[in-house]
Amino acid sequence: MDFSSLNLCQPLLDALDEIGYVTPTPIQVQAIPELIEGRDMLGCAQTGTGKTAAFALPILDAMAEDPWSGSRRIRVLMLCPTRELAAQINDNIENYARHLDIRSMVMFGGVSQRPQEKLLRRGVDILVATPGRLLDLISQGYVDLSHVQFLVLDEADRMLDMGFIRDIRKILAQIPKKRQSLLFSATMPRSIVELSRDMLDDPVSVSITPESTTVEAIEQSLMFVMKSDKRGLLRHIIEEERPKKVLVFSRTKHGCNRIVKQLGQDGIEALAIHGNKSQGAREKALGRFRKGTLQVLVATDVASRGIDVSDISHVINLDLPNEPEVYVHRIGRTGRAGQGGITIAFCDEGEGEYLRGIEKMIRQDIPVDENQPFHSENARSRKGDKAPKKQQNRGRGRRQPSNHKFSAKRSNGKSNHQSNGGRNSGRNGGRNGGRNSGRNSQRSGRGQSRNQRNH
Structure with missing residues (x-):
């Protein structure tokens, strides 16, 4: 399977080709078709499984199909626990969206907020943020979340471990209830399950757990x-x-x-x-x-x-x-x-x-x-x-190849760095010679629809 079989728009496929992504990882194969159909999602996956592309690509695909008219407003909010992760997610989004008219920005504390204010005044489509700085700028009137259509919580377990639960609930109160919501977490403690019940509507669950990760x-x-x-x-x-x-x-x-x-x-x-x-x-x-x-x-x-x-x-x-x-x-x-x-x-x-x-x-x-x-x-x-x-026979300066591998019970998963080989031969750009007709169906309970793509 390659990315062309996942019904993504051509500008995204072109970007992935240029980046060197060819073979989707298991979390991408599971998540992308469901998210394209507009489902809420509860995902159990660690860093290293390709989850950023799993949630970013279908969101970008939806935005490409339904471009915003007029001034830019925040349509996508992605929350994550650390500055580094926020910056990395934003970098990935900019790479994926290189052929789309979509503007993203990253927001976190520990740096001057003036450059962030300037970007917000220009208008952005996608905001990747840590909860603390986001709430600061909301309280100062720089951030309006009333037009958010897609919400992503990444590494939700870490956000809760770091004490962000109250901040998250305050942010959720600022966002329209009619939205597509995604929650990804490396573990599923009771607190995450309870949060998912509050923010997700009839979610589909996908899981790439430690035991099923190669x-x-x-x-x-x-x-x-x-x-x-x-x-x-x-x-x-x-x-x-x-x-x-x-x-x-x-x-x-x-x-x-x-x-x-x-x-x-x-x-x-x-x-x-x-x-x-x-x-x-x-x-x-x-x-x-x-x-x-x-x-x-x-x-x-x-x-x-x-x-x-x-x-x-x-x-x-x-x-x-x-x-x-x-x-x-x-x-x-x-x-x-x-x-x-x-x-x-x-x-x-x-x-x-x-x-x-x-x-x-x-x-x-x-x-x-x-x-x-x-x-x-x-x-x-x-x-x-x-x-x-x-x-046996292990010299610290003369390490020999070992047959000992990580062999816990698992599926045939890949790492999040895609193969650098060429695209599979016989690529036909879609399933059964065309887009799935179900692609054009109404989004579940949200009144959102995708326009049919003409080839």
Whole structure:
């Protein structure tokens, strides 16, 4: 299947072709046809599954079919938890809409609001925003949401974790009830289910869960190490393996800063991104990491949500996450677009419980690498397993290909970076030689219709 079979308009297909997107990911195959028909949607999908294109493309398609006459008004509102994610979504939208007369903008705090006021006065069709800055500008009279037709909440679970639930409800009160609404979340706690009941109308559910997500070409390993030796082990791996780009995860902001300082003392340049860093500092660090002028980036899980870098060679879990799903999200940062990737998890004497939860969720024991100078049987014993699996013949400076892959029960999903191959032969531009007649039906309960496309 290619994108031409999803009934998207030609300007979008042209843009996707230029970007290099060819094969839709599973979340895109599930979501795009339903959203084209105007359905509300509750989606369970993590970053790395292609969900941004899954919700952005059908919205852009609808806007192309039904262009706004007169001055521009905000027709689409996309809310997300972090500045980095908001900026990334807006960048993607600008890429997808390069052949459409659609204007988007991104809005977040931590920077001067004057440029944002200027863009709003010019008029925008799509607003991508974090809740706090959006409410500020609403209260000041710069933002009018009374014409919103499409609402997207992305990474809703993170927004609730960060305390945005009251802000979200205030924003919902400003938006017309007659709209198409989409809610995407990596997890589905009770709070998300309750929010979905309030904002969605007879939604269709789509799910690409950790258990059904393929993390291809990722080589995992586990290193037992005392907490006091983690710094030395991290330095050893960086010096021996010379990774192209290594993303190091810490559970806390203080931990990120400490790692950067310690690596600097060891002669290794690293930068951190987390909530206490200024917007300028975060953008500078991410920019250098993307360009390859920075080898080591240290991040918290929340800050890492805005990282979209396709060629990360190593992911190192300096601290194991206390939520098993977060581990899957972390390791999915490497091995994208079919490239090989290496993930290493450090486990100290106090993290055995976290490790057990992770291995239970992914339904496999992570291969243990003892061939490192800081291996600790004491840390291993705290895990509580009698015989953890051992990874053989593994030299830290001479890494050999491994057959150990992420093998939890899953579907045949792809990463969110599309194949760079050519479009499939026999592309006919539509299903059964033409657009689906159902495409021209009334939107469910919303009185919106799509104009028939003539070929």
